[in-house]
Amino acid sequence: MGKMVKEATKYIKTCLGSSSGTEEILLLCGNGTTGAIKRLHEVMGVAIPSSLRSRYLETLILKPEERWVVFVGPYEHHSNLLSWRQSLAEVVEIGVDDEGLIDMNMLRKKLEAATRRGNRPMLGSFSACSNVTGICTDTRAIARLLHEYGAFACFDFAASGPYVKIDMRCGELDGYDAIFMSPHKFVGGPGTPGILLMSKALYLLSSHPPSTCGGGTVSYVNGFNEEDTLYSEDIEEREGAGTPGIIQTIRTALAFWIKEYMGHSLIESREQVLLQRALARILPNANISILGNTHVKRLPIISFLIYTTSLDGHCERDLSSKKDNICISKERSIRKEKPLHCRFVAKLLNDLFGIQARGGCACAGPYGHILLNICKEESLSIRSGIQKGYNGLRPGWTRINFAYYISDEEFEFILAAMEFIALHGKRFLPLYRFNWMTGDWTLRQGTSKVGGMVEKMFLSFDRLRLLVAGGQISSDEKESVLLRNVSENNRGLEQMYAAYLDNARLFASFLPEFPTERRIPQDIDPDLVHFRV
Known part of the structure; x- marks a missing residue:
């Protein structure tokens, strides 16, 4: 030894x-x-x-x-x-x-x-x-x-x-x-x-x-x-x-x-290809803001904010599709509102698509102040709020990494998931509880019971289906909703990823386009809440 x-x-x-x-x-x-x-x-x-x-x-x-x-x-x-x-x-x-x-x-x-x-x-x-x-x-x-x-x-x-x-x-x-x-x-x-x-x-x-x-x-x-x-x-x-x-x-x-x-050359060339493809696709999206200079040498580590808009889209029927119940949303670029909370974005990536991302400041607080333009006075105000126990006020972003070993299908799927949340993410806000003390977002428990028991929530869509069954969607609509099963099967990755995206679009179409903002605790200065709630 x-x-x-x-x-x-x-x-x-x-x-x-x-x-x-x-x-x-x-x-x-x-x-x-x-x-x-x-x-x-x-x-x-x-x-x-x-x-x-x-x-x-x-x-x-x-x-x-x-x-x-x-x-x-x-x-x-x-x-x-x-x-x-x-x-x-x-x-x-x-x-x-x-x-x-x-x-x-x-x-x-x-x-x-x-x-x-x-x-x-x-x-x-x-x-x-x-x-x-x-x-x-x-x-x-x-x-x-x-x-x-x-x-x-x-x-x-x-x-x-x-x-x-x-x-x-x-x-x-x-x-x-x-x-x-x-x-x-x-x-x-x-x-x-x-x-x-x-x-x-x-x-x-x-x-x-x-x-x-x-x-x-x-x-x-x-x-x-x-x-x-x-x-x-x-x-x-x-x-x-x-x-x-x-x-x-x-x-x-x-x-x-x-x-x-x-090999270092293979790793570098592959990651640079992924980075440039990601930037070319994400940068034109008005609702996604990538932090840091995108024109200098960098690795495919991307931290971003997803902004909401006053009108985030409208639904049109895809006449070429046989799935009449699926809406294809097209973005209308309206003024930006506050971004979604970084940990809410990470939560949606996980719950809707099974994508692991990190929400927070990535243990780089001083650099975060630079990236988010937080001045000393504002920083001290946020600090005071955190001292009161409101850790949810901590500013941050969502971070993903395109490592050299991921497949093209996985890469495209991650980008599509980001684009989906940029367009529809705020629709899902009413389905989650936000804990101001911890900054955690948790799915609200459904009220319906199946055979006297709440369905076990293994997959993200099984979890969201509880909310559908709990009264978020009418009985007639419930009967017309047929969720595609994305559990282990013999389909290829591309088909599986497409199923996740299709189901996410379907759920989004049943959710309110402009959800009501939740109330901010009285002892929190609204100016310190830099995210959409």
């Missing part, structure tokens, strides 16, 4: 561009990228319990010239922002330029300002790709700029790691001094630990005990004096306290093997 772990570790390093395998340290950390960044704090000596941080800084135990200056970007996941804020480092946040990219001029000015204040240790910790918009960072340009001023260059590859080639180039001007990522996002990766690959130059505990002391970290211990303890000279052993994650390490290597087998 030990040999397999060493082989797996060596293979992972090779996949990440480790030149010799001896100049870089690979540490496997339990909680994905979050755990990897925390481990970096520990081996740098900047980690401290939050309860002690303010007292430690106020007493000036740490000399000002010894305190790290850490530069972070605008796209950062909370893991790469909040953890630095709660460390002993001074955090300098870099904004976006007019293109929505990392402001390189601002970074240069901040580096110059930090340099003028003395010979303080400096480090940049930037997202290699936004997990919200998919916008890619020019990591080479940032690394060169950081190294020009003597700062270390570290990058978070959590969002892009499964899809892009990563070449550490440790020791080179445009190389990386540390990278962190989450292999559990890879194909075959669930169950794997986080990865921290770092230059030995960043390891500052050589003359101190390791970040975690325990079994496997020492060469010699006695019972007489703590100072007699000899810790391992091998840093990876020294920082590998406890039982190693044997299965996790091997699984991580296998996940990298799948990525290497597929």
Whole structure:
């Protein structure tokens, strides 16, 4: 087993561009990228319990010239922002330029300002790709700029790691001094630990005990004096306290093997085709707003808002169809109203189409303020509402990802589902309850009983059918409604997806085109409700 772990570790390093395998340290950390960044704090000596941080800084135990200056970007996941804020480092946040990219001029000015204040240790910790918009960072340009001023260059590859080639180039001007990522996002990766690959130059505990002391970290211990303890000279052993994650390490290597087998060029070309096709189809839709600059290099990670309109369409009979009860809606472009709640859109994607999406801020709150144009005053007002318990006020978006391995049929189906919700989504609002305290949307329970029992709601349309049977649709209409069964059968994917869409259109045709908005709690300022309820 030990040999397999060493082989797996060596293979992972090779996949990440480790030149010799001896100049870089690979540490496997339990909680994905979050755990990897925390481990970096520990081996740098900047980690401290939050309860002690303010007292430690106020007493000036740490000399000002010894305190790290850490530069972070605008796209950062909370893991790469909040953890630095709660460390002993001074955090300098870099904004976006007019293109929505990392402001390189601002970074240069901040580096110059930090340099003028003395010979303080400096480090940049930037997202290699936004997990919200998919916008890619020019990591080479940032690394060169950081190294020009003597700062270390570290990058978070959590969002892009499964899809892009990563070449550490440790020791080179445009190389990386540390990278962190989450292999559990890879194909075959669930169950794997986080990865921290770092230059030995960043390891500052050589003359101190390791970040975690325990079994496997020492060469010699006695019972007489703590100072007699000899810790391992091998840093990876020294920082590998406890039982190693044997299965996790091997699984991580296998996940990298799948990525290497597929090939970076194939992954990139396929994903760019999917991205361009998606943008060409979505951007003209007046009711769908894609966040972030769509004209710069980005991965097919799309965060979007779906707006409602005062008149969202009208029904016409499709004379070429034999299904006289199905209406084909054609959009009339009228003024935009508020967007649908991000989690409501995700809920409809799931309940109507079985599509898994995420609604929320994607753990990137500061970047969300930029994307949604939320000023400080408004932000503090939202914060006050959340302090009252109204977590449903949190702003956000819905996010999907077109990974390279999805089929064309699945890709087209996802786009069609988005278009459907953009056109008909608000019709479904009365069918759901909104919990202002949690932000959850739950399907209202039907009142009808079949044979004295409520039907078991396995499929989305079975669930919605309960509402139909509960009086939302008249008896005559109920008899004419024949829902197509989309459970497991011998039809192909295309036919199955078409069935989902047909049934969704049918349900929408029976729902009110302009549902009444629900009441907002009296102690919530209506101006803080940025979504349609």
